[in-house]
Each structure stands twice: as structure tokens, then as C-alpha cells.
Amino acid sequence: LLLTDNKLRVIEADRVYEEVGIPKHEVRSTANVRLSDPRPLANTRESLHQLVQSRVKGERQVVMTDGTISVDSVLVQVDGDEDEKTVLVSWGYQDEALGTYLLREIELMGK
Amino acid sequence: MNNKPKFYPWGPLDITSLVQKLTQEGIVNAKVEETASGYIVLLQNEDTVIQIEEKRTHIFCEDDARSDLRAKLNRIIMSSLNKF
Numbered sequence: 001l002l003l004t005d006n007k008l009r010v011i012e013a014d015r016v017y018e019e020v021g022i023p024k025h026e027v028r029s030t031a032n033v034r035l036s037d038p039r040p041l042a043n044t045r046e047s048l049h050q051l052v053q054s055r056v057k058g059e060r061q062v063v064m065t066d067g068t069i070s071v072d073s074v075l076v077q078v079d080g081d082e083d084e085k086t087v088l089v090s091w092g093y094q095d096e097a098l099g100t101y102l103l104r105e106i107e108l109m110g111k
Numbered sequence: 112m113n114n115k116p117k118f119y120p121w122g123p124l125d126i127t128s129l130v131q132k133l134t135q136e137g138i139v140n141a142k143v144e145e146t147a148s149g150y151i152v153l154l155q156n157e158d159t160v161i162q163i164e165e166k167r168t169h170i171f172c173e174d175d176a177r178s179d180l181r182a183k184l185n186r187i188i189m190s191s192l193n194k195f
Contacts, residue, residue, distance in 0.1 A: 013119050016195060025120040025192055026167040029181060093185070094116045100178065 014094075027093035028073070031103055035078070035085040035110040044085055045069070045078050051105055052076060055098060074099055076106075118194040123165050126150050129191040136183060159184070168192075 002009050002019060017024045037044045049069050053062050062071045069076040073092030080086050087106050091099025126143065129152070133141050142153040149164040157180055158173040170184055 013115070013195075016119065017121065022121045022193075023166055025122060025124065027120060027170075027185070027188060027192075028167065029170045029172070029185070031172045031181070093120070093189075096116060096185070100181070104178065 028090060029093075029096075029099060030088065030090040033087045033089065033103065033106050033110055035080075035087050035106070037085055037109070038082050040082065041078065041080065041085065047109075048076050048078060048087065048106070051109075052102060055101060071098070074102065076102065118189055120189060120192040120194045122193040124163050124168055124188065124191050126152075126163060129161075129163075129187065132187045132191060136187060138183075161188070 002011055002016060004019070011019060016022075035044065037047075045064075045067060049062070049064055052069050052071060052074070056062050056071050060071050062069065064070075067077065073095045075088070075090045077088045078085055079088075087110075089099065089103045089106060091102075130141055130143060133139075133152075133154075138154060138157065140154060140156045142155065144151045144153065149162070152161040152163065154161070157177065159177075159180065160171045161184070162169040162171070168188055170181065170188070172181055
């Protein structure tokens with residue numbers, strides 16, 4: 001709810017920055033998870049893609065570009081070989097719920 | 112899943128306030144280094160680096176079993192920023 005020029009308007013919270021002219025501060029978290037998964041990298045990547053997809057609904061699009069799985073501010077990258085893999089999970093504060101959920105699930109995959 | 116954030120942060124982060132709050136929360140080993148674009152806060156015992164610039168803050172956790180630490184750091188960082 002924004003009051004400007006004596007007018008009351010309902011706008012998306014993210015649009016307040018430009019409407020009021022205040023600089024946004026982006027807060028991002030990144031974590032590395034070690035994964036013991038003996039399958040080829042492509043299979044692990046596909047499992048991670050399915051995990052992300054299973055949690056995303058509505059208009060949000062899960063994109064896979066150059067092996068990086070992304071949806072909005074969330075990024076999931078896996079690297080490594082059959083012996084050990086590392087998964088990088090990164091998300092902006094606005095996607096905290098999805099980011100922390102994915103991190104927890106990926107940690108469980110590695111156990 | 113489409114959970115909206117509780118806060119929308121804005122403006123630069125106050126590094127002095129951040130370090131004070133880290134200490135108050137028991138994170139006493141913070142080492143602050145000035146960089147060309149801001150600061151890097153090294154938390155050696157926690158295996159964590161916080162990179163701070165005027166318009167962004169980035170938390171890097173190496174250890175993968177520290178969800179309580181991440182939540183604590185997020186809370187401290189948010190409390191050191193303006194927000195609506």
C-alpha cells in the first residue's frame with residue numbers, strides 16, 4: 001500500500017523501489033554441497049532438475065542453460081565426476097523459502 | 112511454492128553495526144577486509160565469507176550442514192539494513 005501525492009495505491013512490493021526511488025539491496029546466499037552419487041553427471045543433473053521442477057508451480061519457469069538449472073533468482077549447478085560431485089546452490093533473499101528447501105533436499109541426497 | 116519475503120531491504124549495509132551484531136550473537140572471530148567495492152567479512156570458524164557491496168550482500172557458506180548459521184546470518188544482515 002503506497003501513499004503518494006495524496007493517492008493511496010496497492011502495488012507489488014518489489015515495485016516500491018522504483019516508485020519511491022530507493023536503492024534496492026540484494027541479499028544472496030550460496031552454499032556448496034558435496035554429493036556422493038556414482039552416476040554420470042548428466043543423470044545427477046537430471047535428478048536435480050526434477051527436484052527443482054517438483055517444487056515450482058504456476059508461471060515460474062525452470063530453465064536449464066549450459067548445465068545450470070535456474071528459476072527466478074535460484075541457481076543450481078553440479079560439477080564433478082563419478083567419485084565425487086559438488087552442487088552449488090544459490091538464491092536471492094526473495095526466494096529464501098525455495099532456496100533453503102532445495103539446499104536441505106540436496107544435502108539429504110548426499111547422505 | 113511462492114512464499115513472499117518478509118522484508119524488502121534497501122540502501123547500503125552498515126558494516127560497523129553488522130560486526131557489533133555478529134559479536135552480540137556469539138560470532139566473535141569476524142575479520143573485516145576492505146575491498147575496492149566494499150568489504151569482505153571472513154568468519155573462519157564458521158567457514159563462511161560475507162561479501163558486502165553498496166547494493167548487494169552475498170553470503171558464501173562452504174560447510175553444508177549449517178542451516179542454523181545461515182538463518183542467523185540472514186537475520187543479522189537484515190537487521191543491519193533499511194527495509195520496508
